[in-house]
Amino acid sequence: MKIHRRSVLVLLTLIALLALSACAPPATPVAPPAAEPPAATDQPATTDQTTAEQPAAAAVTLTWALWGSPEEVVSHQRVADAFMAEHPEIKIEIWNQPWDDYFTKIQALWASGDTALIPDIAFLWPTPRYAAEGVLENLDSFIEQSGYNLDDYWPGLLESAKYQGSVYGFPRDIEVNVLYYNKDLFDAAGLAYPDETWTWDELTAAAEALTVPGERYGLAMEGGKFSKWLNQNGGAILDDYVNPSKCMLAEPASVEAVAFFADLMNKGYAMRPADLGQAGGDQAVFIADQAAMIIQNTSRVSGFNQAGKAYDVAVVPIPEGGQRWNAAGGAAWVMSAGSDAKDAAWTFLSWLQSTEGGEQVYTAAGEIFPALQSTANSPAFMTDQAPANKQAIIDEAAASGVGGFGYFPEWGELDGSVIGPGMDLIWSGEADPATALPALCEQVDAFLASYGYPK
Amino acid sequence: MNLDDAAGVDGLGQETGPSAAGVDGLGRETGPSENGVRRSEMRTTRSQRLGRLALHAALIGFSVLMVAPFFAMLLVSLVPQQAFLAREFGLDQWTLSNYRETFRIVPFGRFYLNSAIVSVTVTVVQILISSLAAFAFARLRFRGRDAIFVLYLATLMIPFPVTVIPNFLIIKNLGWYDSYRALIVPALFSVFSTFLLRQYYRTLPMDLDEAARMDGASSLRIWAQIVLPLSGPVLAALAIFVFQGVWNDFLWPLVVTSSETMRTIPVGLAAFVGQYSTAWGLLMAGAVIALLPVLVIYIIAQKWFVQGITLSGMGGR
């Protein structure tokens, strides 16, 4: 018994010590992340002389929800600071989560119905699903009153943020997938750089020439981007991306496109997506020279510039007789229907989505390719930094259109539980496109039917 | 369904009745000391010696398998990413840079604080509440007692996923989302702990109560001064069982917290994985940071851990 009591004592002491030592580092747990400037909550911008004229009591605090790596958050903070300098009456508080948790968490916040918790402006994807749940503010009236210019967006882009014909969000950027190529590896292999004349045949030949088995792949691309091949070839995932009635993956043009990509992997020229994930993603393998070409959006530019890669971009090769095509979509800024400061939120939102405001800051930071054509053609984008061939990005963006993902609320579930897993089988080489796609299409059709589509 | 079936279904009820064996088993059986006695009894022949050698070899083999992941964790956490990619793990490569970086990125101190606050509170209060209820079930006589107990037992069968969604909604409606209350309050009530303690309290002789009552003691006093002191080992065992269960719980904290400052260790660690999926050095450093204190405590107090989990795991047998 004596021993036991002593052990308990030891244990309790340890636990107590642990609790204490855990207490120690964040000595002021009330204000934990010291990232924020201490120009804090109740008396904003007393440091700023412009506030002198404005009544300090009018201060509004907006919660701004977004996901991002610590580095990305730095530039979000820069945007918030720039806005607050222009609008001292509004204080922006950033609420940040890693991408994996973001959607779960933000749903919970909305579901809580607590206006103190609900973010006023949030970064979101896909917009229609949340619009259908009624948690987003319909922006039509704000747009009408302020005369905000919707024509500046790239073609098809706003569709991704519309629900039942109304605008519920503004895409911050447009995902433009281009071909990144490693110039050194091309030079070493004695290959000409890719250009707009390239077709799938040239791409295949280059990938083959650049592949060193066991060491390097010619090409690496995430599996989820396959719709680019489909649409280039005249195929599609669904017959209608807003109100679908039918899966189109088993159509000959679609099967041909999927088979093209699967063949590249089966021959060992392209990295299988599962292996790509394990190897750390396309940025890591491109920097490590484990892949000579990747197809990815513009978010990789800053990483490659930092790593000092000799690289450039080109438009993605298309099939013989095919068309250039880019899926118009990008995560959007939305306003919560439960926001308690909608006018201030609109002020911030429209500022974010202007060439003079947020768009320019993000673009100049090299983080995004802007959603607004005017920003893309401004000096913010047309810099002399790498990549040299910025025209390729603009050309791909101009070829944007609807497709690649659904604009209906259940798309996330359909893609996450049915289409994505079905394509996994093909990318892993375990299934043949010609037989797997019709089977997958049956599942997709059954899914659509179970939700009553077409409506 | 009767009492025994309800419990038996859960695999706990081989002996729902008073069981002297369970009590005796408490302090005694699990210590390593007993083996010493047996060893001395053994006559060592050549074949026995060989057999023992083989046994040791097998046991060491198992040990290697069990320890290898910890070893890998530590090793990878100590070398920079380039060295890891080149598979160079030599001493000259060792550095604490991954740890420094991990501490810079992730507020592990905060996670520890949260885990400690939640686990300690839940353990203490849950056992208190369960003990009171178990006392009523085992040693007080009142109408409706057995009906309520059967209801308790019946819910032991219900898997956690059934209640996680409504409990999430309840927490949300109470306005407790993303707070300590959300992490703590629902875990304060445990049918299992109540059941376990009730089984134990039933084995204590009823005469104790009767004698105390003769002397004018109230029920509360009997609970506090007779039953509780007699159940020290069971309470300690249960405490360790509950504590490590709460400490390692993942799904519930994942569901009811959102801000980084409210994360517990497992959830914080998982979020870290989401952000840095293949920065292995950082991830392993995070895993080591998350595990080390617990492992140290375990190694110091391992007997209590094993005993606690054995006893509670077996429903107090």
Place this chain on the structure above:
Amino acid sequence: MSLPPAPRRSLFRWRPDQQWEGYLFLLPSLLGFAVFVILAVTMSLGISFTSWGLTGFRAFVGLDNYRALLRDPVFWQAVRNTAFYLVTIVPMQLALGLAMALALNQGLRATGVYRLIYFMPVVTTVVAGAIVFRLLLSNNGLINVWIQHFAQFTGLPVTPPNWLGSTRYARWAVVILTLWKNTGFTMVIYLAALQGVPRELTDAARVDGAGGWQRLRHVTLPMISSTTFFLFVYQAIGAFQLFTEPFVMTRGGPANSSLSVVQYIYLAAFRDIRMDKAAAMAWFLFIFIFAFTLIQNRLQRRWVYYETE
């Protein structure tokens, strides 16, 4: 189902003076029980008969959610995966744990050290384990390197599998992690049971000329059969509810090949915001577990030996 609150002992009688006291002692527990168990279970059942999204109740839909599940191939894939976990993890864990416990029960030197080591994974958090095994099981991870060496050494045509990237092996990756994490628990409980087996019995069998295997088969195993039964049911219920392991290690992929039912419940509730579908799945899971334990409870009478009987 009859619920006889009949007193066990004829001596038992109600004590009116303890009537209010009894409820007072129960009060804190009952309060939580009423809200977080009874209310929760009722809500869960209720939600499963409605259409329930992010903003709450939309409509009553009767059995629609359950019917939709019957036709949902992903749900059945998750059920098949969970069944796979059940039939692999439970017997492997029991066999391994028993083997370890038997070896540790021989009165060897350093038994305590072995037990300390075997039990270490039990007290670690699954998340940390999952991280390490993601590394160990990656394409050129330690385990595949060993397999390669083994193949070279023996000349056997063994190719290291793509553990996390192929639909065939991802489930095995989850199994491996679970075995590592939980076998120590099984071992410790078996060890406690083995130490309760009277030495006279095995000694008597030895005198009768029974070999090691026979003693195990006819004396030891029957003596610890109640523990085996407990572990069997306990681990099975754990396998039914597997979540963290696939969630952190494989995210359920590739192609849903390692998706567990509880993980799908989580995704339905918190990714797809389908509380209704998630609740219905949880009740399906309950039915599976209930049926399983009921059957086991019937079957146990044939092979479980209780001292008291």
